Amino acid sequence: MHSERFGTMTENAKGGNIPSHIGIIMDGNGRWAKSRGLPRPAGHQAGVQAVRRAVETCAELGVSTLTLFTFSTENWSRPAVEVAFLMRLVEDYARRELPELQRNDVRLRLLGRREGLPTTLLKTLDEAAWHTRDNRHLSLYLALNYGGRAEIIDAIKAVLISHKKGELDGKTLDEAVFGRYLYAPDLPDVDLIIRTGGELRLSNFLIWQAVGAIFCSTLVLWPDFQAQDLYQAIEVYGEQFTRDKLGSPA
Numbered sequence: 001m002h003s004e005r006f007g008t009m010t011e012n013a014k015g016g017n018i019p020s021h022i023g024i025i026m027d028g029n030g031r032w033a034k035s036r037g038l039p040r041p042a043g044h045q046a047g048v049q050a051v052r053r054a055v056e057t058c059a060e061l062g063v064s065t066l067t068l069f070t071f072s073t074e075n076w077s078r079p080a081v082e083v084a085f086l087m088r089l090v091e092d093y094a095r096r097e098l099p100e101l102q103r104n105d106v107r108l109r110l111l112g113r114r115e116g117l118p119t120t121l122l123k124t125l126d127e128a129a130w131h132t133r134d135n136r137h138l139s140l141y142l143a144l145n146y147g148g149r150a151e152i153i154d155a156i157k158a159v160l161i162s163h164k165k166g167e168l169d170g171k172t173l174d175e176a177v178f179g180r181y182l183y184a185p186d187l188p189d190v191d192l193i194i195r196t197g198g199e200l201r202l203s204n205f206l207i208w209q210a211v212g213a214i215f216c217s218t219l220v221l222w223p224d225f226q227a228q229d230l231y232q233a234i235e236v237y238g239e240q241f242t243r244d245k246l247g248s249p250a
Helices: 002-015 029-035 038-063 074-077 082-096 100-103 119-130 148-164 173-177 227-246
Strands: 020-026 065-071 107-110 138-146 192-195 214-217
Touching: 002 107, 029 214, 038 065, 038 082, 038 100, 038 138, 065 082, 074 082, 082 100, 082 107, 082 119, 082 138, 100 107, 100 119, 100 227, 138 148, 138 214, 214 227
Parallel strands: 020 065, 020 192, 065 138, 107 138, 192 214
Antiparallel strands: none
């Protein structure tokens, strides 16, 4: 973390080229395990270490918000054994990493539908969120049981309920008002979305918040994702940031 490259990135942060909100689609755990002749759970376990590296690096660089696509609404179609393992893995992460989150002044938040998630997982996440509620250096959102379309649909349902109760005048509904009905109303628009594993799809991630985001795909599989790979994605963002600031054509 104290390499010459890190020093350059820190200077860029002072110049405004570090994205405030980074979202990561963590892809490639299964392929990582398969390439090593290991079962899929081994890939998910290795991915937890990549999560720690990403959180620490973002905290050091001064990123304000990091959202990790942890488990999508579409992931329920995976084998039940794998789903159960992933739920336990997230619960274990929230419990074991709490001291590190506190040390790095990181606030943990859940982003997604609570319905359908294991009670013990929700209890652990809620406890971690409570203990880190006053941390301000970095907000870490775990997009769990999350889908961009589901978030918008759930927001529409909430808007209709408020309107029926007389709490909302339809004439005042605009983007700002609608945003208050999303899962995390204080979640800012995402500046940079990184997808590991080489795919070029957004995969229903932060649909509402990604309107102005820069998308960066890397061939690196998630368990192999290092600080250096995050720096490279941020450099892509910084180049686009500079072009936009100067009004240069793409």
